[in-house]
Amino acid sequence: MFTVGEFSKICQVTIKTLHYYDRIGLLQPSKVDKFTGYRYYSQPQLDKMLLIQRLKRYGFSLEEIAQLIECTDTELLLHRLRRQQNKLEQQMQNTQLIIKELGTHLRSFERTGNIMEYQKNYQIKLTETPSRAVLTCRQDMGVGEFGQYYSSIFERIAKDHLTPNGLCGAIYNDREFDPDHSDIELFVGINEAEQADKLLPGTMCATTTHHGAYSSLHDAYGALMSWIAESDYECCGAPYDIYTKGSFQMLPPEQWETEVYFPVKKK
Helix, strand or coil: CEEHHHHHHHHCCCHHHHHHHHHHCCCCCCEECCCCCCEEECHHHHHHHHHHHHHHHCCCCHHHHHHHHHCCCHHHHHHHHHHHHHHHHHHHHHHHHHHHHHHHHHHHHHHHCCCCHHHHHCCCEEEECCCEEEEEEEEEECHHHHHHHHHHHHHHHHHCCCCEEEEEEEEECCCCCCCCCEEEEEEEEECCHHHCCEEECCCEEEEEEEECCHHHHHHHHHHHHHHHHCCCEEECCCCEEEEEECHHHCCCHHHCEEEEEEEEEEC
């Protein structure tokens, strides 16, 4: 048996943390002296505590860890661990993109002395967009769910023997943005206009092109809104993106191109 101090030292976790784990039922002492209140831990609990520490390093929450250490389904455990591995790999890729973005920002700052100079890299223009025949999927969704809902559109295309024309985009219908829950309408262009869900109407738009990952698309949105505020135009519809180069072409994020459109009208 180990005293709470010995157990704390071996596992490199504070006594306060052990008390908390006891309180929430994650790891309770093997024995508590009824006269002194001293806590004692067993050898099997040492193995369990080391597993808890490892699962914490993997990024699991304490609630998730409690479920994992009680799970006896090997296949389910493997699935949860693989899913967490994929999540960490995605986080690593996102971090690498942020590091590259920071490097570009630093070079711009060093060259110009203006920390906001990068915001001037967007070329804004007015364009009259054509009407477009599209299949759509409108849901309350998070941006991380785009792939799932795009798949449903492409399944319809294959089932109905339709011809996609390379147009893929998303319309943001909410006045406020929530990355986890927003009224978003994904669309894919098709050649068979008579079988389309709708025609995206042609309209006057202020537009620009964003280069790079979607995580910094807000820079393009900010540039467009600044241009509109300084012009004789005002917004008159939901903004939308068209993904001209991206994950559909299996390109790395630094090569992605997104056209951003804000419908506008004269004031």
